[in-house]
Amino acid sequence: MISCTVIFSVTIDGFFNIRNYVNILSNSAFIGILAVGESYCLISGNMDLSFESVAGYSAIFSAWLTGSSLSSSGFDMNPYIALVLCLLVGMIVGLVNSYLILKLKISSFLATLSIYIVVKGLAITLTRGAGVSMLPDSFRLVQTIKIFNISLIPIIMIVIYIIFYFILENTQFGAHLFIIGGNIDAAYSFGVNVKRIISRVFLLSGALAALTGWLITAKANGANPTMASGMLMEVLAAVVIGGVSLKGGSGSLPGVFAGVLLLSSIRSALNIMAISPFITEVIRGLLVLFAIIIDSIKRLYLK
Amino acid sequence: MEILLRIEGISKSFGSVRALNDVSFEIFQNESVGLVGDNGAGKSTLLKILSGNYLPDKGDIYLNGIKVNFDSPIDAKKMGIETVYQDLLLCTNLNSISNLFIGREITKNYPGLKILQKRKMGEKTFEIMKKFGINIPSLKERVEFLSGGERQAVALGRFVEWGQNLALLDEPTAALGVRETRKVLDLISKIKKEKEELSMIIVSHNIQQVLEVTDRIIVLRNGSIVGIRDKISTSPEEIVGLITGAISI
Numbered sequence: 001m002i003s004c005t006v007i008f009s010v011t012i013d014g015f016f017n018i019r020n021y022v023n024i025l026s027n028s029a030f031i032g033i034l035a036v037g038e039s040y041c042l043i044s045g046n047m048d049l050s051f052e053s054v055a056g057y058s059a060i061f062s063a064w065l066t067g068s069s070l071s072s073s074g075f076d077m078n079p080y081i082a083l084v085l086c087l088l089v090g091m092i093v094g095l096v097n098s099y100l101i102l103k104l105k106i107s108s109f110l111a112t113l114s115i116y117i118v119v120k121g122l123a124i125t126l127t128r129g130a131g132v133s134m135l136p137d138s139f140r141l142v143q144t145i146k147i148f149n150i151s152l153i154p155i156i157m158i159v160i161y162i163i164f165y166f167i168l169e170n171t172q173f174g175a176h177l178f179i180i181g182g183n184i185d186a187a188y189s190f191g192v193n194v195k196r197i198i199s200r201v202f203l204l205s206g207a208l209a210a211l212t213g214w215l216i217t218a219k220a221n222g223a224n225p226t227m228a229s230g231m232l233m234e235v236l237a238a239v240v241i242g243g244v245s246l247k248g249g250s251g252s253l254p255g256v257f258a259g260v261l262l263l264s265s266i267r268s269a270l271n272i273m274a275i276s277p278f279i280t281e282v283i284r285g286l287l288v289l290f291a292i293i294i295d296s297i298k299r300l301y302l303k
Numbered sequence: 304m305e306i307l308l309r310i311e312g313i314s315k316s317f318g319s320v321r322a323l324n325d326v327s328f329e330i331f332q333n334e335s336v337g338l339v340g341d342n343g344a345g346k347s348t349l350l351k352i353l354s355g356n357y358l359p360d361k362g363d364i365y366l367n368g369i370k371v372n373f374d375s376p377i378d379a380k381k382m383g384i385e386t387v388y389q390d391l392l393l394c395t396n397l398n399s400i401s402n403l404f405i406g407r408e409i410t411k412n413y414p415g416l417k418i419l420q421k422r423k424m425g426e427k428t429f430e431i432m433k434k435f436g437i438n439i440p441s442l443k444e445r446v447e448f449l450s451g452g453e454r455q456a457v458a459l460g461r462f463v464e465w466g467q468n469l470a471l472l473d474e475p476t477a478a479l480g481v482r483e484t485r486k487v488l489d490l491i492s493k494i495k496k497e498k499e500e501l502s503m504i505i506v507s508h509n510i511q512q513v514l515e516v517t518d519r520i521i522v523l524r525n526g527s528i529v530g531i532r533d534k535i536s537t538s539p540e541e542i543v544g545l546i547t548g549a550i551s552i
Binding site for chain 2 (some may be wrong): 188195
């Protein structure tokens with residue numbers, strides 16, 4: 001990650017610039033927060049695909065509750081009460097996910113894939129596909145309040161990383177995540193409460209996704225039902241580049257954070273170089289692949 | 304010597320297959336008992352009943368004279384029965400310390416928050432390993448980088464600390480080389496000497512090894528006990544005869 005930043009800084013005019021770094025940080029906030037929830041899921045040996053549509057639903061839902069444009073609910077709700085409701089929705093989705101996985105024994109991939117589609121549909125149904133704008137000013141505080149010229153949104157992300165890093169590395173809950181992801185039979189046999197831990201993981205992932213959606217709306221000052229689309233693959237890429245194993249049982253949040261920043265840097269570098277937008281997706285994809293190949297080579301030969 | 308464990312008339316069927324048929328025996332305190340038999344004789348089923356993985360169809364288990372019911376492995380653990388499974392149930396993605404403390408992490412508890420006491424866990428692991436002469440290059444090395452014998456030692460280390468009454472060992476040397484097997488057998492002997500309150504049941508295919516580390520041997524065939532022999536008054540030939548049915552009673 002650092003070497004990549006250095007290379008970009010040296011080779012690209014205008015990359016080495018505090019403002020650009022602040023931009024990279026700000027632009028990575030949403031992907032970054034979502035990646036925390038996904039990392040927890042993957043470390044415990046599960047996969048959550050539903051977070052993208054939860055974030056999208058939360059984005060349009062919070063706008064719908066608080067906005068005063070034509071397609072809103074007309075409740076004129078306080079945005080912070082709306083945040084609580086969004087978090088509740090996210091946690092309910094998390095509960096449904098864990099019910100499907102734990103009680104009905106559906107694989108987490110399939111369970112969360114179906115929920116992903118359902119919630120995505122719900123988001124479109126809510127406003128019949130229309131966007132919502134004219135939100136109260138208090139909604140935008142996380143974007144307008146700035147500390148050292150950095151808005152609160154990336155700061156919230158950093159705080160989340162610190163808290164969740166601590167939980168993962170220093171609590172029994174975190175240790176149990178690695179145990180379940182490493183050997184679920186051992187977890188059962190040695191009295192780890194597998195069901196409780198996994199349902200908590202999905203609760204957390206749902207809540208983080210809901211928070212992200214709310215933040216997206218706050219930043220954009222409005223929402224449409226497809227706000228978060230495309231984030232699923234971006235988050236998965238960041239998490240895998242960050243060294244989280246898709247098989248479960250390994251990964252660290254500093255690594256994930258680096259992965260998130262790397263993706264964001266690549267995007268920023270491509271922007272600054274003013275490469276035709278038609279080709280940037282291809283280049284980004286190849287760069288992600290490149291990062292994964294380097295990581296894989298490192299693991300094969302440095303053992 | 305006092306009787307630690309008594310099982311009476313245990314039967315277990317899987318569909319139409321009778322895995323165990325009216326099995327009864329006793330185990331004394333600080334006694335090591337070998338459980339031998341051919342494939343399908345019912346050794347694993349019996350072990351899994353004692354470890355709480357299976358419920359018997361019929362029969363009773365008494366621990367220290369009190370009737371017990373194990374609905375899950377956790378119940379058995381609460382009664383001080385520890386199992387070392389054949390596949391060891393290690394998390395190879397974690398280090399020896401974490402593996403030793405699976406489900407029993409030392410924590411400092413705050414409301415809603417259990418903080419790991421990593422240093423204490425490390426010290427305790429070191430203590431256990433030292434006491435039993437278990438030699439692992441680095442306790443912080445992930446288990447996937449350890450040898451078979453070292454992995455077995457980590458698995459054995461678990462019941463050394465937490466097995467209060469009975470340790471069940473399922474094929475402890477099955478996947479090991481000659482030298483590693485030696486080490487593990489020495490370790491088992493040492494544990495028996497050091498932990499005076501602990502009894503062991505060792506399931507194995509290797510009769511020589513069983514004779515070396517146990518006091519008595521129970522032979523199973525087709526789900527029934529066909530012989531219980533004291534180590535001093537039997538021979539490997541007799542045990543093999545009992546297992547194969549060449550000697551009948």
